[in-house]
Amino acid sequence: MFIEFEMERFQSLYENEVDYNLSDSGLHPLTIKDLLNEEEINHFLNMEIGYGYTQGDPVLLNHVAQWYPGQCENNVLITNGSAEANFILAWSLIQPGDEVIMMLPNYMQVPGLAKIFGASVKYIHLKEELGWHFDMDELQSLLTNKTKLISICNPSNPTGAVMSAEELKQLAALAREYDAYIHSDEVYRGSELNGNETYSCIEFYEKAIVTCGLSKSFAHPGLRMGWLVADESIIKDLWSRKDYSSICASVLSQYIAIKMMQPNTRKKIHARATSMLSTNVELFQNWLNTHPDLFSFVPPKAGGMAFVGYKMDINSTKFANLLRTEQSVLIVPGDCYGMDGYLRFGIGSPSDYLSTGLNLVSQGIKNIGY
Amino acid sequence: MFIEFEMERFQSLYENEVDYNLSDSGLHPLTIKDLLNEEEINHFLNMEIGYGYTQGDPVLLNHVAQWYPGQCENNVLITNGSAEANFILAWSLIQPGDEVIMMLPNYMQVPGLAKIFGASVKYIHLKEELGWHFDMDELQSLLTNKTKLISICNPSNPTGAVMSAEELKQLAALAREYDAYIHSDEVYRGSELNGNETYSCIEFYEKAIVTCGLSKSFAHPGLRMGWLVADESIIKDLWSRKDYSSICASVLSQYIAIKMMQPNTRKKIHARATSMLSTNVELFQNWLNTHPDLFSFVPPKAGGMAFVGYKMDINSTKFANLLRTEQSVLIVPGDCYGMDGYLRFGIGSPSDYLSTGLNLVSQGIKNIGY
Structure with a gap:
């Protein structure tokens, strides 16, 4: 289907x-001129455009990891945009017959993929009257021992709602009870209107898999730079899928990404x-x-x-x-x-x-x- | 599995x-400095790094199409490397229960994917005593009405053998008889030692799907630039899969690819x-x-x-x-x-x-x- x-x-x-x-x-x-200084541009123009590291350039892995409390480079896999990060996650995790719970409304990639890969999909609705948050009791009522994955987008596309640390803790506790993975699409993290960075789900749950990239809050979709953050054993599985989907990401984009992910930039x-x-x-x-x-x-x-x-x-x-x-x-x-x-x-x-x-x-x- | x-x-x-x-x-x-002239570098450094066309930049589609006799831009889909081209092809075409025939030895991505997507796989062996060609009669003996796809790599990875126009015609005739698709991985086309360009399978068969890119004969894997060439109706199906796998390819790589695919370059x-x-x-x-x-x-x-x-x-x-x-x-x-x-x-x-x-x-x- x-x-x-x-x-x-x-x-x-x-x-x-x-x-x-x-x-x-x-x-x-x-533009590149806005992002790199003269010395960096010179280096960039003189790089040989050979294969990159398939997991991602080690320097980039390190910079990305630093943005997630408690994570190191073995917890990160670089992808062709956050879209490929979402794809690899869905393709790796979802088997025919799995139950998955999806936040709705949402960027509809993972719900579509979940159905394509044969899962039965339940929806947890964001409610306008709750300021586009969802009801934890309602989530609990949807969970069963067959639930493989709960997929959220935080900050939310399309509502721009942001879950609090307290909500993420409650979500993690529920997922833990049913031993379900949480997929947290965090591609809008960092563009908060009040300047307070959204908490990453990875801080609260050992089976969280974060997808993110430079296309939204980081404003540079044309680079096609994304990543996954998860426990090292999960990253290993995801990485062996990426061998089949695209091998590695552009070395030019990775060079620019290294600059963009330096804490100051x-x-x-x-x-x-x-x-x-x-x-x-x-x-x-x-x-x-x-x-x-x-x-x-x-x-x-x-x-x-x-x-x-x-x-x-x-x-x-x-x-x-x-x-x-x-x-x-x-x-x-x-x-x-x-x-x-x-x-x-x-x-x-x-x-x-x-x-x-x-x-x-x-x-x-x-x-x-x- | x-x-x-x-x-x-x-x-x-x-x-x-x-x-x-x-x-x-x-x-x-x-390097970029080797590939682009000063004016092009200036344009490149001042491009806004926004989303590209998801099918591929129209100028690039056009240049790629020109390398294939009788093809136009509607016959081309740009991907993140030829690896993603192979992936999208396999994911779109192969259903559980399909029979697929794979050339062996081969770049093992499509055989692996065929099994992952539930096909039963038969192998047609390249024979050292035939100069690493395969035997058409042996291929015929493998074909059945269930054969969905024949997958070749021409010029061949890893043997470097090149199929002649006559062989491609025979292959097309056999595939036509059984209404099977042919996947032709042509990423080594253009690096012939005698300087005579290998024929593309697309010249001989209406249900051929060509995958190619800039990583091998074009020598620039770090760009992650690939493409699919096929009948317009097939490209449309493949494109709707790409929405899920990675949306689009790097605009920076596409700009360089446009230069590389100009006939002179x-x-x-x-x-x-x-x-x-x-x-x-x-x-x-x-x-x-x-x-x-x-x-x-x-x-x-x-x-x-x-x-x-x-x-x-x-x-x-x-x-x-x-x-x-x-x-x-x-x-x-x-x-x-x-x-x-x-x-x-x-x-x-x-x-x-x-x-x-x-x-x-x-x-x-x-x-x-x-």
Whole structure:
């Protein structure tokens, strides 16, 4: 059974066709010149472009590990983007007949893969009335001795909600009781609006497998740099899968990633993200205010996106397609999350670009009579 | 069922630990400064590192397509290395219960994946006495109405044999009779010692799926640039799998790949490969001559490797491990292909490096009493 990855299909087909792409959930990227100094650029241009270490450059493994309390380089595997990290995790872990519990709404890659690999999938719903958190009692009611994996995205795509240390502790305790793995997609960690870094699940649970990368909070998707963080024995299993999926990651991207993951640079890049998003969340809120009573909105705590409910009598995909064809603006319809009546706006672009895009959305709203 | 990818495991674990890595089958790489001119470097350093097109940059699709007679950009999908191209092909095509026919010896990724995805695998053997070609009648005897896929590697890894147009026509006719796909791994195309480019299988068969990339004949594995070439309807299916496996390839690597795939540059890179290999095959043959009667050798027609049989009373993995631990030289044991009694030497490195490595192998041979 194959299930199309709706959101990626939608983005793949249209993101380069529109004038205003508000479908992306990351931050606007920089250039190599912005990221490397002259000496580093010189080294970079003179590197032989041979095979890299298949687990990842040892220096990069070390820098990544340092961002996770208590982890070392044997706990890290470098991948082609966080997408490949999610893929390898799903492919390694999920067997036909497994039960897996997925947070919903979510980036729909792992739920899709879980079904493709033959698992039965249960959903734990984020609730708007809980500020897009989920209910631990509800999670407990879904757990059984067959539960292989609980998959979360924290900070959450698409809601931008952030789980507290207390919630993560409770989650770990529940998973431990049923001996389930936790997959924690943490690709939005580091872009918190209040500047307080989200706790990594790896701090709380020995069977946590973290996926992350440089595409979202780190703002550089074109590098295709991602990683997995887990117990050494788990990393070993994942690594032997990667031999089959892509062998290793670009040595050029790894060189840039080493710079980006140095603690000082990392902090600067995240401070830039926080500053851009703070401005843009305010801009977005002001835009929503120009359409009174049309939207419900819980402002995100992190991540480059805003998830809103709407009170317009139109299907979300239909509305997104109208915006695409008539206004040349791309946003993600709630249908991609099985949540019609909602829309996801990327808000990580430069403010003037975002502002012009949103004005075009207003025109689209007017055109359908609201 | 999971089967470790023995050769990649062996290389992953040891290739960075030895002084002389003769386990690689590609050509020695260049640097960005060698590949791009000043204007291109300036553009490259000032590119925003955002998401690329998920199918691949249209300019790159076009350049790749031009290398295949009769193909256009809709026939191409860009991947993270040819490894990901092979992976996506296997994952998309192979269902539990399928019969697949694999050339042996071969790069063992697709055979491993075929088993992992539940196929029953039959082997068509390359025969040393046929100059490492296979027998078409033997292939015919393996085909049934259940045969989903025939997988070849042409030019062949590890033997460097090249199939003729006539052989490819016969192969296509057989596959057509049984309505089977042909997977043709053509990553060594372009490094022919006589300078005559190998025919692509896509010229002969409508259900051929070609995998290729810049890691071997193009000499730049660190870019992780690969592609699939097939009928447009097949590419569409493969593309929707790629949404799940890694979304897209590095925009930096794609920019360099565009330059490399321009016809003039492509020809220069391949001429360099031909020249390096011609020198090194002669060097290798001279080295073999210093061990009379110990080896059997059919010189390769293309590709950065030499595959030899040996008459020493030692298991190939044991011998490779002795060379690794005692001489700090890495070569690939025939065991990785299910062919004990053979060894694969990478011969694409600079001649002095190869020569020193081979002298260390002689020392290893002497140490075991030959």
